[in-house]
Amino acid sequence: MPEPVPWAALRRFTAARVGLGRAGHGLPTTAHLDFQEAHALARDAVHSALDVPRLAADLAPLGLPVLSVASQVADRRDYLLRPDLGRRLRPADQARLAAPPAPGTFLLVVADGLSASAVQAGAAALLGHAVPLLRGAGLALAPLVIAEQARVALGDEIGEALGAAMVAVLIGERPGLSATDSLGIYLTLGPRRGRVDAERNCISNIRPGGLAPEAAAAKLLWLAGAALRLGATGVALKDEQPAVPLLAP
């Protein structure tokens, strides 16, 4: 008769919450509170607010002018209920952005999305890798734009106002229980209002333990170059970047 296999032995095969044991039919106290803690972190990340002056200071070493804008959303509740308003600039910002325009440039927008805390923690490091790569490839960069209460598509209106050739929106992704600090990048050629998601390319899960910032920056550069050659982003542009080790330490 072989030795019985302990239930908890399953844990080494997956990050899922297996082998938790049971208290009657319920979760043991520790497992229950582990879950509550993860949910609390995720909830706080969703409702976190961007500290714009601090983020601007963190981005200053990149040597780009920094502009700050906001969507038409009034508050976080409004943001969650009205994705349409999160895709539109405040009227004051529409006028302000247009003068002076930055025609033909590559635009980087840093947007809070569903996790301002992820942006606060990770955007500067990601751009620290991306901006030198983009400059090195000869791309003219537009002023860096920080956007509050923003959905991905807000980048279309910002890009249109500036006359940018392409926009990359760095945005806080929806927090999960295992990661609340994940960033995504959405790349759109020829940004203008009315662009749809099928016209974008996405790089997701950029975080410690996920896609490393240097790998994400390299992928952004590859996609930007491919988009310019192809004349399109979105479903027509397949990610065929040669495989590189992608996991962050």
Place this chain on the structure above:
Amino acid sequence: MGFTQAIGGTRFSFPDLRCLLARATPPRSGDVLAGLAAASAQERVAAQRALADLPLAHFLAEAVIPHEADAVTRLIQDRHDRAAFAPIAHLTVGGFRDWLLSEAADAAALAALRPGLMPEMVAAVSKIMRLQDLVAVAAKCRVVTRFRNTLGLPGRLSIRLQPNDPVDDPRGVAAAVLDGLLLGAGDAVIGVNPATDNVETVMRLLDLLDTVRERYAIPTQTCVLSHVTTTMLAIERGAPVDLVFQSIGGTEAANRSFGVTLPLLAEAREAALALGRGTLGDNLMYFETGQGSALSAEAHHGVDQQTIEARAYAVARGFAPLLVNPVVGFIGPEYLFDGKQITRAGLEDHFCGKLLGLPMGVDVCYTNHAEADQDDMDALLTLLGVAGVTYIMGVPGADDVMLAYQSTSFHDGLYLRAALGRRPAPEFEAWMQRMGIERASGEGRLPAGLAPALLGLG
């Protein structure tokens, strides 16, 4: 033709049935986002009163989306059975509610009525029902389906074992399957959502799940929830496909956004039937739905999201499915904002599906940007259990590490069965007893018959 109703000295008018249904709908964010919701509580109750006075026969004359514009409307109208409808043909929507709650509406009467019901009639009556009405009537419905076991029998509660892995790692999937089996899950189906829709990956997962089922001799069915076209390709290449999965919606355009048509679903079903893998029955389609998906795809034709959802069930019932469930809290707060809205939607969906004759489960779930938590899920789960839900999901620790949302845990399934005296599907229950599962998990070990080594987990 329009409808008018006076409430508290104010006269409200509703230009058509579509508008009347939308304004009568209990509040939810998706209808507000679509600009369809009642502007005030008074307008809503005025619409509910006008709707209650509407003869059910009106639904035969006015479609919410025109016959010529939509294949789902054609399916609904062309398959409507007037003889089955006859017993309620004289009733208004309000009278229908009273009849549903009466003792005359027993399991046999409700089953006989199904071909005579249009989804819009069912959606309409649900809009003037409270939660307890939705629970009480659904609990009277009997829907039994079979593939390798028997689902939906009275006194039973089944669980889909959902062992998702962020990178489709077979070891991660296998470990989660074992964990679920040890906690009594898997009688509805062992069903993985693949992280990618790549056919090679899907076939590897199909082989893995079939191996698990065979090695442990589990009387259940397996499924990889890939797109229907990917599943058809896997069938062509000889993969062991039990069930055909597809997300569906309540309009032709919504289904197009999912990349499916009604003929394509029929073709996929035929391909799977030809494999002859069911031992007890040939219910082999598995459909997922959810309020808001049509709006999200801009395919709602100005119809409220709950009515559209009920129309998706008319699509499902054309294919004799084994399993149907809405993923009620997954779509996000812009469609269902908080625990209250998610709870009501879950009970509406279960009620509408059961009344139309579907084997309804519910994915009781939420995302981290919804105003909901585990307490909300416990409440909805318990209500659905009382309503006789056919199955729920089982995810390790309620945390789906691939889809990044919270569903019900294996433990939640144990809780509900114990609290309400429900048991697993009979064939699966007998298997659990043979394997000594309950005792082993109580002792914190895997039973000898569930050796991880059989799956290559050394």
